[in-house]
Amino acid sequence: DQQVKQNSPSLSVQEGRISILNCDYTNSMFDYFLWYKKYPAEGPTFLISISSIKDKNEDGRFTVFLNKSAKHLSLHIVPSQPGDSAVYFCAASATSGTYKYIFGTGTRLKVLA
Amino acid sequence: GAGVSQSPSNKVTEKGKDVELRCDPISGHTALYWYRQSLGQGLEFLIYFQGNSAPDKSGLPSDRFSAERTGGSVSTLTIQRTQQEDSAVYLCASSLVVLAGETQYFGPGTRLLVL
Numbered sequence: 001d002q003q004v005k006q007n008s009p010s011l012s013v014q015e016g017r018i019s020i021l022n023c024d025y026t027n028s029m030f031d032y033f034l035w036y037k038k039y040p041a042e043g044p045t046f047l048i049s050i051s052s053i054k055d056k057n058e059d060g061r062f063t064v065f066l067n068k069s070a071k072h073l074s075l076h077i078v079p080s081q082p083g084d085s086a087v088y089f090c091a092a093s094a095t096s097g098t099y100k101y102i103f104g105t106g107t108r109l110k111v112l113a
Numbered sequence: 114g115a116g117v118s119q120s121p122s123n124k125v126t127e128k129g130k131d132v133e134l135r136c137d138p139i140s141g142h143t144a145l146y147w148y149r150q151s152l153g154q155g156l157e158f159l160i161y162f163q164g165n166s167a168p169d170k171s172g173l174p175s176d177r178f179s180a181e182r183t184g185g186s187v188s189t190l191t192i193q194r195t196q197q198e199d200s201a202v203y204l205c206a207s208s209l210v211v212l213a214g215e216t217q218y219f220g221p222g223t224r225l226l227v228l
Contacts, residue, residue, distance in 0.1 A: 032214040034214075034216070036219075042221055042222075043204055043219030043220050043221050043222055044156070044204070045218075045219065046217070049214065049216070089155060089156060091156075093214065095214065100146070100158045100172070101146075101156075101158065102158065103148070103155045103156035103157075105153075105154060105155035106155055
């Protein structure tokens with residue numbers, strides 16, 4: 001049972017354009033969400049997070065949107081740069097739960113120069 | 114060091130052998146997590162430690178897997194009688210405290226190949 005789903009395994013975007021990565025979840029108890037970026041042969045690195053009390057969080061070129069009613073979040077990267085090419089994982093946790101994150105399967109983003 | 118370190122970076126073993134994977138968390142981080150990523154899969158939670166105790170072992174795939182943490186620092190993940198399906202990248206992460214929403218900092222992982 002995949003509680004966090006990233007249905008697009010890969011995405012290609014032209015440099016300078018917007019990249020939109022999507023994530024869906026099924027557990028309504030999830031109330032904290034994060035995005036991690038992973039380069040080959042490296043561990044994931046934290047990118048941006050959002051609490052369920054907000055519907056948007058912005059950090060530079062990165063914005064995460066949360067739609068609780070749809071159990072959907074998305075990561076927008078504007079403008080996309082070749083260095084953004086990586087695998088992006090979304091993760092969710094429940095503050096009333098056991099403090100573990102449930103990760104999606106990742107989306108490989110390729111930004112074309 | 115400044116970040117989470119893991120050793121070995123790569124491990125090739127024969128089916129049936131035992132392996133030990135090591136994780137050195139960021140100094141001062143009380144929480145430590147183990148995940149694995151199989152080919153084409155997401156990060157699968159295995160176990161987490163709060164200090165030296167493991168409140169949640171629910172992700173360990175079988176009783177061949179065990180983990181311990183000593184001195185609130187280094188952790189070892191042991192896989193006994195390895196099977197080919199154990200081949201994966203094993204990732205360790207640490208965070209300052211055990212709290213939902215606390216950022217987890219990941220090590221580079223140990224790539225395990227069971228022949």
